[in-house]
Amino acid sequence: MELGRDNVIEMQDVWKTYKNGTNALQGVTVKIDRNEFVYVVGPSGAGKSTFMKLIYREEVPTKGQISVNGFNIGKLKPRKIPYVRRNIGVIFQDFRLLPRMTAYENVAFAMEVIETPKKVIKKRVMEVLDLVGLKNKAGREPDQLSGGEQQRIAIARAIVNNPAVIIADEPTGNLDPETSWGIMQLLDEINFRGTTIVMATHNKDIVNKMRKRVIAIEQGNIVRDQLRGEYGYEF
Amino acid sequence: MDMSFNTFLRHLREGCKNIFRNGWMSIASITSIVVSLFVLGVFVLLVVNVNQLADEVDSQVEIKVYLNLEVNEQMRGKMETEIGLMPEVSKITFISKEQGLKEFSESLGADGKALLEGFDKDHNPLPDTLSVEVVEATTVAHVADKISALNESHPEKPIMKVKYGEGAVEKLFKITRAVRNIGFIFVVGLGIMSMFLISNTIRVTILARRREIGIMKLVGATNYFIRWPFFIEGALIGGIGSLTTVGLLLFGYDQLFKAFSGDITLGIVLLPLSDIWMFLSALLLAIGILIGIWGSTVSIRKFLKV
Numbered sequence: 444m445e446l447g448r449d450n451v452i453e454m455q456d457v458w459k460t461y462k463n464g465t466n467a468l469q470g471v472t473v474k475i476d477r478n479e480f481v482y483v484v485g486p487s488g489a490g491k492s493t494f495m496k497l498i499y500r501e502e503v504p505t506k507g508q509i510s511v512n513g514f515n516i517g518k519l520k521p522r523k524i525p526y527v528r529r530n531i532g533v534i535f536q537d538f539r540l541l542p543r544m545t546a547y548e549n550v551a552f553a554m555e556v557i558e559t560p561k562k563v564i565k566k567r568v569m570e571v572l573d574l575v576g577l578k579n580k581a582g583r584e585p586d587q588l589s590g591g592e593q594q595r596i597a598i599a600r601a602i603v604n605n606p607a608v609i610i611a612d613e614p615t616g617n618l619d620p621e622t623s624w625g626i627m628q629l630l631d632e633i634n635f636r637g638t639t640i641v642m643a644t645h646n647k648d649i650v651n652k653m654r655k656r657v658i659a660i661e662q663g664n665i666v667r668d669q670l671r672g673e674y675g676y677e678f
Numbered sequence: 679m680d681m682s683f684n685t686f687l688r689h690l691r692e693g694c695k696n697i698f699r700n701g702w703m704s705i706a707s708i709t710s711i712v713v714s715l716f717v718l719g720v721f722v723l724l725v726v727n728v729n730q731l732a733d734e735v736d737s738q739v740e741i742k743v744y745l746n747l748e749v750n751e752q753m754r755g756k757m758e759t760e761i762g763l764m765p766e767v768s769k770i771t772f773i774s775k776e777q778g779l780k781e782f783s784e785s786l787g788a789d790g791k792a793l794l795e796g797f798d799k800d801h802n803p804l805p806d807t808l809s810v811e812v813v814e815a816t817t818v819a820h821v822a823d824k825i826s827a828l829n830e831s832h833p834e835k836p837i838m839k840v841k842y843g844e845g846a847v848e849k850l851f852k853i854t855r856a857v858r859n860i861g862f863i864f865v866v867g868l869g870i871m872s873m874f875l876i877s878n879t880i881r882v883t884i885l886a887r888r889r890e891i892g893i894m895k896l897v898g899a900t901n902y903f904i905r906w907p908f909f910i911e912g913a914l915i916g917g918i919g920s921l922t923t924v925g926l927l928l929f930g931y932d933q934l935f936k937a938f939s940g941d942i943t944l945g946i947v948l949l950p951l952s953d954i955w956m957f958l959s960a961l962l963l964a965i966g967i968l969i970g971i972w973g974s975t976v977s978i979r980k981f982l983k984v
Contacts, residue, residue: 501896524895525898526898528897528898533897539889539896540893541893541894542890543700544699552897555685556894556897556898556900557898558681558682558685560684561684
């Protein structure tokens with residue numbers, strides 16, 4: 444597979460069959476360019492999550508090729524996985540912050556992993572916490588923060604190493620509409636600064652209002668792919 | 679593995695912090711190490727002391743032949759030869775009455791001098807003694823009878839009394855042997871048991887942190903990066919646990935030692951603390967740290983395959 448210079452994510456005829464026989468993806472081919480903001484929509488169980496997991500190498504394709512930021516991750520040795528993940532920021536519905544660590548420590552962790560000097564970490568973490576608007580809550584632990592604040596910390600952690608791409612799996616799924624909008628504005632801003640964002644969502648209002656590229660997945664296939672698209676489902 | 683010094687310091691810091699972050703889980707791990715090592719330590723102390731006692735008893739399985747006060751040097755020589763001819767006898771030592779008095783005085787300790795005041799060379803109530811050692815401890819009674827019978831062939835009746843502890847020595851001897859063997863088995867068994875107990879506790883703590891490990895991997899941490907703080911945490915927990923145990927044991931033993939040493943009638947002499955503290959501390963510290971590291975690294979291995 445030839446890699447286009449601008450393609451952050453490329454899938455070529457990707458199939459994924461789970462051990463229990465479920466065909467989650469059936470021959471998906473897609474290209475996502477640098478700087479794009481992509482919504483992945485579709486009914487529950489249609490293959491959205493699998494699509495996302497394949498990108499951050501939580502799952503391996505049964506067939507086909509995937510490259511992320513120049514890495515052919517289908518053939519990746521387990522030993523190499525951490526190095527690919529460092530170029531991908533991940534955000535989840537359930538935030539996935541490390542408990543018993545402060546907001547600062549959570550964000551710093553992603554930088555410690557790549558052996559950044561302590562001084563650089565301190566400067567950069569405060570910078571990112573400022574960007575997500577939580578500089579004044581750096582010393583709080585996750586359970587002392589609201590859902591929206593926890594998600595902002597998770598976003599800060601995802602972007603602290605300047606990844607090429609951010610994978611967000613229903614980042615607003617646990618948040619009220621108002622907080623969700625705050626998170627979306629933040630992601631939009633991050634996208635504006637040059638990071639590719641792939642976001643799976645069930646939130647019709649957000650998709651319809653923001654008007655970005657929409658990829659709809661049904662029964663393991665991409666059934667729709669439009670620029671400035673709409674949600675297209677009732678729920 | 680190339681790891682910068684900076685990162686190593688980071689792991690050290692994280693390992694220490696984790697102990698506080700995990701609060702009562704750390705306390706549970708430390709407690710289980712303390713409990714297991716304490717039991718282990720008590721048995722080690724018991725075995726060490728019984729061993730010492732057994733050695734003492736071993737060397738004390740001897741027959742004392744007290745000679746009559748009138749027995750002269752020539753007669754004494756004759757008796758020594760006759761006893762020496764017995765095939766069961768391995769060694770005969772002559773203890774003169776003067777030497778006997780001196781040893782008796784010493785065995786009474788500090789009070790000896792005062793108690794035995796007035797007894798000297800010319801006023802010595804003790805008889806000359808032959809101390810007879812046998813090849814096989816079990817033949818003591820038989821040999822003692824044979825020595826007593828020597829009186830029959832001598833009209834002077836040179837032997838006043840033959841003493842050998844009358845079974846008590848043999849019984850004690852058997853008991854100490856048994857305790858020594860059983861104690862050893864116990865120590866090995868307890869060591870294995872405490873390893874399981876501790877690894878189980880650590881496994882529970884890590885089970886609770888399985889999610890954390892998953893998150894760390896998502897952020898791009900390598901297995902080594904995740905493992906190091908756990909490794910250090912395990913070592914620290916093991917170290918804290920064993921140091922606590924050593925402190926408790928040495929304090930308790932010291933109290934026991936003081937209580938016993940003031941009372942010679944009990945006949946139990948504990949090994950002094952200065953003889954054993956190094957051995958005990960080193961042993962428990964090594965076991966504690968090894969168990970801590972072992973427990974955390976073994977338990978974490980299976981969660982790293984996320």
